[in-house]
Amino acid sequence: MIDNIEVSLFKKLEFFDLDISFSLEREVLVIQGRSGSGKTTILDCLAGIKSPDDGEIRVGEETLFSTASKLNRPIKSRGIGYVFQNYALFPNMTVDENIRFGFDKKKDSDASYVDQVMDSLKISHLKKRYPHEISGGEKQRVALGRALSIRPKLLLLDEPFSALDTDTKDHVYGEFLEFKKEWNISTIMITHNDDEAKLLGDRIIHIKDGKLFGKRALDIEQDQHSTDIERACFYPA
Numbered sequence: 001m002i003d004n005i006e007v008s009l010f011k012k013l014e015f016f017d018l019d020i021s022f023s024l025e026r027e028v029l030v031i032q033g034r035s036g037s038g039k040t041t042i043l044d045c046l047a048g049i050k051s052p053d054d055g056e057i058r059v060g061e062e063t064l065f066s067t068a069s070k071l072n073r074p075i076k077s078r079g080i081g082y083v084f085q086n087y088a089l090f091p092n093m094t095v096d097e098n099i100r101f102g103f104d105k106k107k108d109s110d111a112s113y114v115d116q117v118m119d120s121l122k123i124s125h126l127k128k129r130y131p132h133e134i135s136g137g138e139k140q141r142v143a144l145g146r147a148l149s150i151r152p153k154l155l156l157l158d159e160p161f162s163a164l165d166t167d168t169k170d171h172v173y174g175e176f177l178e179f180k181k182e183w184n185i186s187t188i189m190i191t192h193n194d195d196e197a198k199l200l201g202d203r204i205i206h207i208k209d210g211k212l213f214g215k216r217a218l219d220i221e222q223d224q225h226s227t228d229i230e231r232a233c234f235y236p237a
C-alpha cells in the first residue's frame with residue numbers, strides 16, 4: 001500500500017502567513033527554522049489541533065483535511081502519533097496507562113500490540129511507574145510509545161530529544177536509528193540541532209516566516225516558547 005503523504009497548508013498567523021507544501025513517504029523529514037517560524041504550527045495543523053485556513057492533507061488514499069471538500073477529520077481519527085516537546089505525559093497515569101491511552105480496544109483486535117510496543121522501546125519493566133518516577137530518556141520513550149500505540153501512519157516529533165543531556169542523547173540517537181529501521185513510519189521531526197538533523201533525518205527542509213526557505217537558516221535560536229498547555233488538549237484527560 002502506498003502511504004504517500006501530501007501536505008498543503010495556508011494559515012494566517014499574527015506576524016506572517018504560513019504557506020507551505022511538501023510531501024513525504026516512509027522517511028524522516030526534518031523541519032528546521034528559527035524560533036517562531038511556524039514549525040510547531042505545521043505539526044499542530046497536521047494533527048488537527050489547529051485548523052489551516054486553506055489547504056489539503058492527504059495520507060495515502062485518505063483525506064484528513066480539505067477546504068475544497070469541507071473536510072476536517074477529528075484528531076482521534078487521523079491516525080497521527082504526536083510526541084510533544086516536553087512529552088506531556090499524564091502525571092496521574094502509570095507508564096502502562098499512558099501508553100494504552102490511545103489504543104482503541106474496540107477497533108484493534110491485537111491486544112498484545114501495546115506490549116510489543118513497550119518491549120520494542122525497552123520500557124516494559126517501567127509499566128507500573130508514574131512519570132515522576134522515570135528518567136528523561138525513559139519519558140521520551142514512553143511518549144513515543146503512546147504515539148505508536150495508535151498504529152500511526154504518520155509520526156510527528158517536536159524536538160523529541162531537546163530535554164535530554166548529551167550522554168543520554170547519544171544513546172537515544174542510536175535507538176532512534178534502530179527504531180527507524182524497524183518501524184519504517186513516515187515521520188516529521190522538528191529539531192534545532194543541526195547534527196541531530198543530519199544524523200537522524202533522510203531529508204531536511206528549512207522554513208522562514210512560514211515558508212519554505214531555500215538556503216539554510218543561520219543563527220537558529222535556541223530559545224523555546226511553550227505552547228504545551230494548548231497542545232496538551234490533543235490528549236484530553
Ligand SMILES: Nc1ncnc2c1ncn2[C@@H]1O[C@H](COP(=O)(O)OP(=O)(O)OP(=O)(O)O)[C@@H](O)[C@H]1O
Pocket residue numbers: 013014015033034035036037038039040041042223224225227230
Ligand atoms: N497560541 C498562540 N497564539 C498566538 N500566536 C501564536 C500562538 N502559538 C504560536 N503563535 C505564533 O505563531 C508563530 C509560529 O509559532 P510556532 O510555535 O509554530 O513556531 P516554531 O517555529 O515552532 O517556534 P519554536 O521553535 O520556538 O517552537 C509565531 O509567530 C508565534 O508567535
